Amino acid sequence: MRITAQEEYGLRCLLQLAYLPQGKSVTVKEVAAKEGLSTAYVEKLLRLLGRAGLVHSVRGMRGGYVMNRAxxxxxxxxTIRALGTIQTTGHICSAFTGSKDICVHFNGCSIRSIWSGLTSYIQRYLDDTTLADLLEDEYVLSTRLAKRLT
Amino acid sequence: MRITAQEEYGLRCLLQLAYLPQGKSVTVKEVAAKEGLSTAYVEKLLRLLGRAGLVHSVRGMRGGYVMNRAxxxxxxxxTIRALGTIQTTGHICSAFTGSKDICVHFNGCSIRSIWSGLTSYIQRYLDDTTLADLLEDEYVLSTRLAKRLT
DNA sequence: CGATAATATGACTTTTTTGTCAAGTATTCT
DNA sequence: AGAATACTTGACAAAAAAGTCATATTATCG
Incomplete structure (x- = not known):
């Protein structure tokens, strides 16, 4: 159960845009330098975010990437869905790699229920957090997050 | 954000043992046949569960795998921790692959807070579920799971 | 005691995911 | 227009994860 590299780095790059005053753009090169990643990789990540409609790019000199929303x-x-699916189910029951024709648990498979329940549970956490929350001071945020668990 | 194949299939194999009356053993071959996986793979998965102390094996004829607990x-x-770490943080901040010496977000990194908050959140869900829950009828379980989200 | 049924293990192959590259297109500045 | 700056794209290379294999060990049955 893990966050993928693409999700982690993609989020970081997006936050670099979020740090800016609204409407301001930043170049791939700058983001790459700040995050310590290669420009090629940052390009790929920002493009993923672009396809999902979270950011857009301006080409040519004085170009760069800009957030589409506050x-x-x-x-x-x-953000995470733009960078890699939140998949904890389905990909097994439907695209089963084993030798049987269909998932052996197809009838009354409780595993499916657990995973889909977990997915909803995670989604709720993620959807309750905005990028603005992530721009906050770490201490403030962490104390607020602790309350969610009670 | 996803469940790995090892976690998924490992859980399935463990459930095959859980279905049995307590103390009964089942061979790798049988589990493999029921799950539609190769025996070699099931062996590997059950060994992982064995190392974590969830099951043990009996060698030789009439041998097989048995659950250590109800x-x-x-x-x-x-179970998931035995099969693959629940890692949503740390592996980036400490083992940072970028070109900088340390994670650029080292000071006041809210990403870390979010991930560690998410990890605790997920752990709670997983730790509140036992294998006995997974042996239940799918319908009963799914309605019960829905309540957790309210 | 030998044959058979079973697990044990680490190295190896395949597949998927990550990350890079090279060649191309658009925009602005002079 | 030409040069410089930036994004675009798809194919490729590297690394990690998934899954297999060959060989060894252990236990039971006859």
Whole structure:
């Protein structure tokens, strides 16, 4: 159960845009330098975010990437879904790699229920968090997050 | 954000043992046949569960694998941790692959807070579920799971 | 005691995911 | 227009994860 590299780095790059005053653009090169990633990789990540409609690019000199919405209007859930599916189920029951024709648990498979329940549960957490929350001071945020668990 | 193949298939194999009357063993071959997986793979998965102390094996003729505890005494969390870490943080901040010496977000990194909050959140869900829950009828379980989200 | 049924293990192959590259297109500045 | 700056794209290379194999060990049955 893990966050993928693409999700992690993609989020970081998006936050670099979120740090800026609204409407301001930043180049791939700058983001790459700040995050310590290669420009090629940052390009790929920002393009994924672009396809999902979270950012857009301006070509040519003075170009760069810009957020399409304010940080408070973009959830962590949207971001993660743009970078890699939140899949804890389905990909097994439907695209089963074993030798049987269909998933052996097809009838009355409780595993499916657990995974889909977990997926909803995670989505709720992610959708309750916006990029604006992530721009906050770490201490403030972590104390607020602790309350969710009670 | 996803469940790995090892976690999925490992859980399935463990459930095959959980279905049995307590103390009964089942061979790798049988589990493999029931799950539609190769025996080599099932061996690997059951060994992982064995190392974590969830099951043990009996060698030789009439041998096989047996649960160490009753299904109600084994949580989904333990199972997943035996098969692959529930890692949503740390592996980036400490083992950062970028070109900078340390994670650029080292000071006041809210990403870390979010991930560790999410990890605790997920763990709670998983630790509240036992294998006995997974042996239940799918319909009964799914309605019960829905309540957790309210 | 030998044959058979079973698990044990680590190295190896395949597949998927990550990350890079090279060649191309658009925009602005002079 | 030409040069410089930036994004675009799909194919490729590298790394990690998934899954297999060959060989060894252990236990039971006759």
């Amino acid at each position: 940080p408070a209007q973009i959830t962590l859930g949207e | 299904p109600a005494q084994i949580t989904l969390g333990e």
